[in-house]
Structures are given as C-alpha cells and as structure tokens.
Amino acid sequence: MKPEIFLPEDYRPAEDEPFMNDRQLEYFRRKLNAWKAEIIDLSAETIEGLQDSARNVPDIADRASEETDRALELRTRDRQRKLVAKIDAALRRIENGEYGYCEVTGEPISLKRLDARPIATMTLEAQEKHERREKVHRDD
Template sequence: MSDKQSTSDEGLIRGAEMKAEVFLPEDYQPAEDEPFMNERQLEYFRRKLIAWKDEILEDSRETIETLQGSTRNIPDLTDRASEETDRALELRTRDRQRKLVSKIESALRRIDEGEYGYCEVTGEPISLKRLDARPIATMTLEAQERHERREKVHRDD
C-alpha cells in the first residue's frame, strides 16, 4: 500500500471515529459533577449550536422572501419612508445575524479542535451555566468583564 493511500485511510478512520454518534438523552443537561467537556457535553453544545444556526438561517430565508415580495412602488411618501425604514432595520438585523452565524461556526470549529469551553484569554474552563446561556462564549465571565472594562476605558479616551 502506498504512503498516500495509508495516510488517506488513516484520515478516513480518524474521521469515522470523530463522527461516532454520541448517545444523548433528550433531557440531558451538562452537570458540574461530570468531567468538563466530555463527549456528552460536547455533543450537547454541538447540537445546541447547530439548532441555533439552523433557526437563524431559516429566519434569513423568510426575510429574503419577504423583502423580495415587498419590492413595489409605493406612491405615498410617508408609506414609502416607513417601508424603507422597515427594510433598513431588517437588513441591520440580518447583518447582526450573519455575524452571529460566523460566531456559531467558530464555536463548532472549537468543538472539533478540542478547544471549546475554555477561555481564550486565561485557558480556564468557562462555566457550564454561562455556556448554556451563551454557547458562543469564548471567555470566562471574569475575563469578559475585564475585557469590557478595558474597552470602555479606551472608548472614553
């Protein structure tokens, strides 16, 4: 067997191992008394992130359909201004959601790379409570607060 074939087979085997289905009861909630970021916790957060991303993408599709359907000539200036304001607001919302999808994809990459759940500043575990509330969190609450205080100081300059 060639080295190229062997490397390819190893990649397939490793990929199959990584894709193994993790059993997760429907009512599963990550607990502090289990090993941090074990397979079940990682699968729980992976599913949560994917569901969130799917929901955002579905909302985006519906918005695009609505915006495409509402392109019409409105003779009344007040009505037209109102329609344009609604459109601008919807587009800003879509932009925020696009950025959110990017953060979700980044969190999914961190799960795949084994870095999910750990603070990018301190390397400490991020609390499960925080991750459950904000699964895209990249910092512990303390590190996030320090970061925001520094940002505020620099903004006030």
C-alpha cells in the same frame, strides 16, 4: 468517523461530570447547530419578505416607513450573519478541542454560561475585564 453519541432528550451538562467530555461536546454541538439552522431559516424568511416588499409605493409617507423597515431588517440580517460566523467558530473550537475554555486565561468557562451563551469565548470575569478595558479605551 466518530461513533454517534447518545444523549437523552433531557440531558444537561452537569458540574459533577468531567469537563467537556464527549456528551457535553455533543450537547453543545447540537445546540449550536440547531441555533444556526433557526437563524438560517429566519434569514430566508427575511429575504422573502424584502423581495415581497420591494414594490413601488406611491405614498411618500408609506414609502419612508417601508424604507425604515427594510433598513432595520437588513441590520438585523447583518447581525444574524455575524452570529452565524460566531456559531461556526464555536463549532470549529469543538472540533479542535478548544471549546469551553477561555481564550484569555485558558480556564474552563462555566457550564451555566455556555448553556446560556454557547458562543462564549471567555469566562465571565475575563469578559467583564475585557468590556471595562473596551469602555475605557473607547473614543467618545
């Protein structure tokens, strides 16, 4: 088992330290785990809310409104489920030493980008190129 890494509460990864050193990896591991816990807590609240709202509403307009709200909640819940899968994938990349490097170019992803979007798998340039290609090949 790895020794516990001490991180000051105000620690932020900096460009002047070795890229993806133990402290940076621990910072992102904690950030990802906290994000995942928050999503799971919200999901539990969503499920409770859906169970509470599963009552028979006699007014057709109220029922339609409630159905729309449920559909939106379920869509949000599905997005959260996919996000948890991406967080889990990022945590696996930390464990196997691939975290922080672009899956396309192999170059380091900027610390600012990772701090803003810790599940990022591509540098900003590679992501933009990917999105442009996707837009060109999308069936409209």
